[in-house]
Amino acid sequence: xxxxxxxxxxxxxxxxxxxxxxxxxxxxxPYDQPDMEPAFPEVKPEWKEKYCTSLDGCVALDTLQRxxxxxxxxxxxxxxxxxxxxxxxDANKGVWQPLQLAYDYCAKCDTCSDACHIYKASGDKEVxxxxxxxxxxxxxxxxxxxxxxxxxxxxxxxxMDINWETVAQLGELAYRCNxxxxxxxxxxxxxxxxxxxxxxxxxxxxxxxIAPTPLHEKGTMxxxxxxSTTGIGKAAFLDMVEFLEEDIEDRIGRKIKIPIDKExxxxxxxxxxxxxxxxxxxxxxxAILFEEAGIDWTLSxxxxxYDSVNYGIWYDDVQARxxxxxxxxxxxxxxxxxxxxxxxxxxxxxxxLVADRxxxxxxxxxxxxxxxxxxxxxxxxxxxxxxxxxxFPVTLHDPCNIVRQMGIVQPxxxxxxxxxxxxxxxxxxxxxxxxxxxxSGFAIMHSANFEHFRNKVSSRVKFDxxxxxxxxxxxxxxxxxxxxxxxxxxxxxxxxxFKYYKATDKFNLRYGGLVELMVNALASLDQPYLEFLEG
Amino acid sequence: MLLGLSVYLxxxxxxxxxxxxxxxxxxxxxxxxxxxxxxPRERGRHTYGGSYMEEPEWWRKPxxxxxxxxxIDMLKEMLFIKKLFSSHRSLWWKSYSFHxxxxxxxxxxxxxxxxxxxxxxxxxxxPSVSFWTALLYYxxxxxxxxxxxxxxxxxxxxxxxxxxxxVLKKYTTPQEYFNLxxxxxxxxxxxAVWIPDLSFAAARQLxxxxxxxxxxxxxxxxxxxLLAEVTLIYIPPSKMGHYVGKYFTYHKILWENEPNLAxxxxxxxxxxxxxxxxxTSWGAPHIQNPPAPEA
Numbered sequence: 001x002x003x004x005x006x007x008x009x010x011x012x013x014x015x016x017x018x019x020x021x022x023x024x025x026x027x028x029x030p031y032d033q034p035d036m037e038p039a040f041p042e043v044k045p046e047w048k049e050k051y052c053t054s055l056d057g058c059v060a061l062d063t064l065q066r067x068x069x070x071x072x073x074x075x076x077x078x079x080x081x082x083x084x085x086x087x088x089x090d091a092n093k094g095v096w097q098p099l100q101l102a103y104d105y106c107a108k109c110d111t112c113s114d115a116c117h118i119y120k121a122s123g124d125k126e127v128x129x130x131x132x133x134x135x136x137x138x139x140x141x142x143x144x145x146x147x148x149x150x151x152x153x154x155x156x157x158x159x160m161d162i163n164w165e166t167v168a169q170l171g172e173l174a175y176r177c178n179x180x181x182x183x184x185x186x187x188x189x190x191x192x193x194x195x196x197x198x199x200x201x202x203x204x205x206x207x208x209x210i211a212p213t214p215l216h217e218k219g220t221m222x223x224x225x226x227x228s229t230t231g232i233g234k235a236a237f238l239d240m241v242e243f244l245e246e247d248i249e250d251r252i253g254r255k256i257k258i259p260i261d262k263e264x265x266x267x268x269x270x271x272x273x274x275x276x277x278x279x280x281x282x283x284x285x286x287a288i289l290f291e292e293a294g295i296d297w298t299l300s301x302x303x304x305x306y307d308s309v310n311y312g313i314w315y316d317d318v319q320a321r322x323x324x325x326x327x328x329x330x331x332x333x334x335x336x337x338x339x340x341x342x343x344x345x346x347x348x349x350x351x352x353l354v355a356d357r358x359x360x361x362x363x364x365x366x367x368x369x370x371x372x373x374x375x376x377x378x379x380x381x382x383x384x385x386x387x388x389x390x391x392f393p394v395t396l397h398d399p400c401n402i403v404r405q406m407g408i409v410q411p412x413x414x415x416x417x418x419x420x421x422x423x424x425x426x427x428x429x430x431x432x433x434x435x436x437x438x439x440s441g442f443a444i445m446h447s448a449n450f451e452h453f454r455n456k457v458s459s460r461v462k463f464d465x466x467x468x469x470x471x472x473x474x475x476x477x478x479x480x481x482x483x484x485x486x487x488x489x490x491x492x493x494x495x496x497x498f499k500y501y502k503a504t505d506k507f508n509l510r511y512g513g514l515v516e517l518m519v520n521a522l523a524s525l526d527q528p529y530l531e532f533l534e535g
Numbered sequence: 536m537l538l539g540l541s542v543y544l545x546x547x548x549x550x551x552x553x554x555x556x557x558x559x560x561x562x563x564x565x566x567x568x569x570x571x572x573x574x575p576r577e578r579g580r581h582t583y584g585g586s587y588m589e590e591p592e593w594w595r596k597p598x599x600x601x602x603x604x605x606x607i608d609m610l611k612e613m614l615f616i617k618k619l620f621s622s623h624r625s626l627w628w629k630s631y632s633f634h635x636x637x638x639x640x641x642x643x644x645x646x647x648x649x650x651x652x653x654x655x656x657x658x659x660x661x662p663s664v665s666f667w668t669a670l671l672y673y674x675x676x677x678x679x680x681x682x683x684x685x686x687x688x689x690x691x692x693x694x695x696x697x698x699x700x701x702v703l704k705k706y707t708t709p710q711e712y713f714n715l716x717x718x719x720x721x722x723x724x725x726x727a728v729w730i731p732d733l734s735f736a737a738a739r740q741l742x743x744x745x746x747x748x749x750x751x752x753x754x755x756x757x758x759x760x761l762l763a764e765v766t767l768i769y770i771p772p773s774k775m776g777h778y779v780g781k782y783f784t785y786h787k788i789l790w791e792n793e794p795n796l797a798x799x800x801x802x803x804x805x806x807x808x809x810x811x812x813x814x815t816s817w818g819a820p821h822i823q824n825p826p827a828p829e830a
Binding site for chain 2: 004005007008079082083086089090091093094095096097098100101104105106107108109110111114115129131135154155156157181184185186187188189190191192205206207208209216221224225318319322338352353354356357358359360361362364366368369371372373376403404405406407408409410411430431
């Protein structure tokens with residue numbers, strides 16, 4: 001059987017790998033040449049034994065391990081079915097209605113397939129088709145939860161068996177979707193097929209206690225325990241801020257005191273704490289810009305007040321709520337007027353949208369994105385720039401959470417038009433843009449060979465968009481080409497694809513946020529801020 | 536008499552079941568924010584997909600709403616199935632042929648009722664009486680002929696697409712074939728009944744008989760009417776009742792765009808939703824026994 005013949009009811013029929021990640025979508029020049037891309041590695045026998053590799057040879061759910069006894073197998077199936085039932089109940093209040101609508105009304109017209117970057121990148125592999133996952137969910141529900149006579153079940157397509165392998169493959173399949181919601185944007189009925197991926201993840205986590213380690217154990221659990229998914233506690237955070245101040249002085253010769261826990265400040269700025277570890281130049285750039293513009297702002301050092309991330313929104317609503325409550329608590333304790341989320345897309349969605357209906361209005365501090373504020377500072381001349389400092393090609397990546405899901409589209413472009421003379425759009429862009437491939441947790445997931453899936457499949461369309469955006473200078477190594485990705489997860493994806501495809505070494509492709517680019521163009525600065533421009 | 540009554544019953548059930556479906560979704564708990572941009576009611580920004588959140592301190596500023604652009608987008612979607620047109624053109628031709636045919640047939644039925652009422656009150660629907668009767672006469676012919684033709688062609692094309700497309704074939708359940716076949720049966724028996732008289736004088740006469748509960752049955756007519764009635768009753772609870780679903784997916788989910796601000800109507804809804812403690816709970820260990828923070 002080829003992958004084209006696969007049907008949803010084939011899930012779980014065998015332990016043999018259903019599809020192989022070959023014949024992927026061709027990449028644009030110069031990656032259309034032979035040997036420009038690493039091959040997909042062999043699936044190790046020990047992975048096969050321990051995890052579920054039978055979907056596509058990749059493993060996202062490293063905490064889902066093959067059962068040793070029949071009783072364990074049965075238990076997993078039963079728990080899964082119980083969880084499936086609960087998604088259509090008041091235990092799942094916030095999603096019940098949209099999910100029910102998608103469950104009831106999908107006409108399987110297949111319009112969504114062409115919108116899905118994972119399906120297209122994979123070379124149209126059947127299992128990644130958005131309706132494949134949704135229909136498998138529907139068939140399992142109709143076969144094992146909804147009652148009815150044999151004839152009725154045949155009539156409605158309830159023809160799917162269930163065993164450990166089925167559940168495991170479906171669990172893996174839930175992590176082959178970036179939850180970017182591009183499919184929902186093209187659906188003629190306005191339905192959202194990504195909900196099925198998200199809800200299967202929730203059944204696994206909220207009912208079965210199974211979720212990828214980087215999201216759960218080393219994600220939300222660590223954050224709720226220590227204050228941050230990086231594991232950084234308060235003392236370490238304060239040290240890092242001190243280091244940041246020294247770093248700013250070293251780089252641009254300015255002594256800046258970063259305000260911490262300033263009561264009654266106008267703005268509480270919350271970064272993705274990963275920035276302090278991986279890209280300290282980003283929070284440093286915020287400090288430089290806010291200080292230069294004379295903003296009344298502060299960081300928080302209280303529990304979760306210094307980490308905007310909320311991995312819960314990708315796999316576990318209960319965890320998401322706990323984190324949101326603590327972030328709001330931190331803001332209320334400081335008595336700030338507003339929360340501003342730094343360059344992190346999913347944190348925008350978590351604090352700006354998901355939190356909106358999880359708490360009563362009096363328990364909330366208003367949340368906004370950093371982008372409109374920055375544009376205001378640029379527009380009103382409070383920050384002054386010399387755009388010639390950024391005289392290299394720049395393209396903009398639109399984080400799905402900020403753009404498609406929150407409608408913040410123009411301010412970042414307005415800023416770029418001021419500070420980057422060679423700014424060019426990707427195609428498509430704005431609300432139609434493609435996910436970076438790291439969305440919904442992929443950027444931080446690395447069990448077994450999952451990163452190969454990300455780099456070769458889920459980030460593939462984005463990488464191709466980047467190549468096309470820079471097609472005029474791609475082979476000229478002397479020209480740095482900057483992908484402005486104002487989101488920590490998206491930056492993580494860029495870092496990984498540029499390394500994987502050796503794009504920085506070979507073609508001088510660079511990535512970073514928007515604020516770094518702004519600082520680099522500040523008229524008041526004597527030297528470049530972006531490291532790759534030095535020397 | 537019974538046949539006439541059954542038409543009334545089918546129409547009442549169609550409306551009643553549609554309302555029932557509507558109420559079923561409307562009574563589900565308040566959902567989380569799930570907008571997708573462009574949201575048409577965002578005045579001035581909807582053209583590129585922008586929102587009020589592009590403004591610093593958006594909560595202090597009046598939310599600029601344009602009901603007219605929302606209405607325009609809604610009408611484009613209802614009348615022309617715009618989304619399908621822009622994202623899946625090859626299917627749009629088939630689907631729109633069917634849907635436009637259906638709209639025309641609804642109009643045709645309304646025109647037949649008006650015509651029947653006119654004739655019952657002694658005004659013959661003929662092109663030679665007055666401008667209005669002529670208009671009614673010709674419009675009935677156009678809507679009926681074009682409606683039946685393109686709706687039937689549309690259903691046949693949709694059915695063929697399901698049968699012959701190797702991808703769709705795999706995802707289509709027997710019920711989904713049945714839906715299309717039922718529509719085809721209702722439409723084709725209608726064609727068989729009305730084709731001998733394309734002026735639809737007989738159809739007008741039948742409507743008058745239904746209105747006065749004095750239908751004179753003939754076997755083909757009975758089959759057609761029963762099939763049409765079954766279709767009417769079957770549509771609302773099936774996925775063909777997506778006119779109900781679409782109201783929620785667009786207006787209540789993708790285009791909702793209502794922040795939970797102090798003093799807003801949404802605040803009351805959120806408070807009511809939060810006060811409703813769920814009867815069902817999740818079973819995972821970290822939810823049943825949440826760990827305590829270290830710091």
